[in-house]
Amino acid sequence: MYLNRRGQVLRVAVGTPAQTQLSEQELPRHSAERLSGVRCLATQLKATPPDGANLTAIARQRLDALITLICAPTDSKSNSKSKGAIAKNGTSGEIQSTYLVHLVPDLDQPWEISPLPLAELIEEDFGDLVDDWEKEFHAAGYGAFQFEEKGDDQDKILLVGLMTDDLSPQRFQDGLEELVRLAESAGGTVLETMIQKRSQPHPQTVVGQGKVDEIAQQAQAIGANLVVFDRDISASQIRNLEAQMNLRVVDRTELILDIFAQRAQSQAGKLQVELAQLEYMLPRLRGRGQAMSRLGGGIGTRGPGETKLETERRTIQRRINQLQQEVNQLQAHRSRLRQQRQHNEIPTVALAGYTNAGKSTLLNTLTHSEVYTADQLFATLDPTTRRLTITDAETQSQRSLLLTDTVGFIHELPPPLMDAFRATLEEVTEADAVLHVVDLSHPAWESHIQSVQEVLADLPTISGPTLLVFNKVDQVESEALGAAQQTYPDAVFISATRGLGLATLKQRLVHIATPAADAKMNTEFSAP
């Protein structure tokens, strides 16, 4: 059980502290300087102090404390070997001893583990204790964050790229680079990438038999615990690979779903992620559960849906139906909100674009907001709407519009995500206009434009005009900028972080607030 400093329960989970960690976004205090304001209360049957991965988890989350309660096994006699303090005979389920673990400013051994009698533990004032501990850190001259990366429970990943005939070398290379970014955004570390050329995937094992052995050996040699493929693979392929390599195997969609599961904050976000995960996993369920429990947790096993995966398909189907209905309700709710806005006659503009293009940064800059931004893929899941007031340069009149930031796109956005996130994507399709934000500093920006257009083409038709906005021009050579300006003469070129080109962008936005001027904006996608 995870509690905040007010004693409110943040999460109740089944598993070890290492398996049930909170993500960075779930921690109440983002300031890495200090402890995170969360303590974990865990029960266990074995009378041993918390060990390796569980200790690392404390450092990773900068927990205020981990309190381990050793419970008497059901119907056991007293456990006299208990190293903890309370030595009286335990009846079934009774707490026999406890360990209190907290961080200390010692980089080699940053944990203090104290066995405590329960009677003493419950007398402790945690507010005072945490104050003292934070003072120790302060006095020692460093912040709790210094331990975060000590973790050795991160997934250590071996990437496998399969270059098939239908892929151009460039697309293949871009895909691999993106996969590294995805793996890192999911919290894993990529140790190595292995490649195989085949005209098409092997029906049983994706790569050839020889390569399967090679991957397994290499994974062992470098200490990888997870193999990630650069494409989607079938349930039976995953099963075969896991059985032959004795390693967890995850495909590209699972990786993306895992990032979404980690990022989902709002009720609506969690709902949609769970739906997407279940929809993707249902057809792949048979036989996987066993392999999953054998191979442990990590990427591909997290998320609101994880515990349900091993239950029956029928139960899952029922859950999917229920979630579908909830998403329908969400869709209806959002649609009502939009109607209200239309009623108020404030035009809406949606920010769309490839993930990491700088949409949230642009929203922040334009509306002086503080939406979460980060150099990681899929930083944003939930739509945020802010009002923007612009002075029309010609008439000096004030124009208001509503700007909505939303989830980013990616090449081949998995269909279950498209389905589950339809309520969110509607913010884009229903907007009066769309700003398509492009990261011009990304080497593959042209194919990003194409991918975004493909995703948009799969959505119900967009009602308004689309304006291309090239971002991050501060990172681009003037030659490349000139070339892009020639190819896309109607686009706007900006830097959201440096505040370049924003005046021009705002004046273009004004025209959205003046419907008669819409026509100006409708030309962009006709460019080559």
Ligand SMILES: Nc1nc2c(ncn2[C@@H]2O[C@H](COP(=O)(O)OP(=O)(O)OP(=O)(O)O)[C@@H](O)[C@H]2O)c(=O)[nH]1
């Ligand atoms: N150099 C430079 N970096 C920028 C600019 N705009 C945004 N960034 C950086 O790009 C990264 C991604 O920015 P976000 O605003 O989170 O991107 P996003 O499009 O919202 O991404 P998702 O929510 O993941 O889809 C962040 O590290 C930003 O600081 C810019 O104009 N110049």
Ligand SMILES: [Mg+2]
């Ligand atoms: Mg964002």
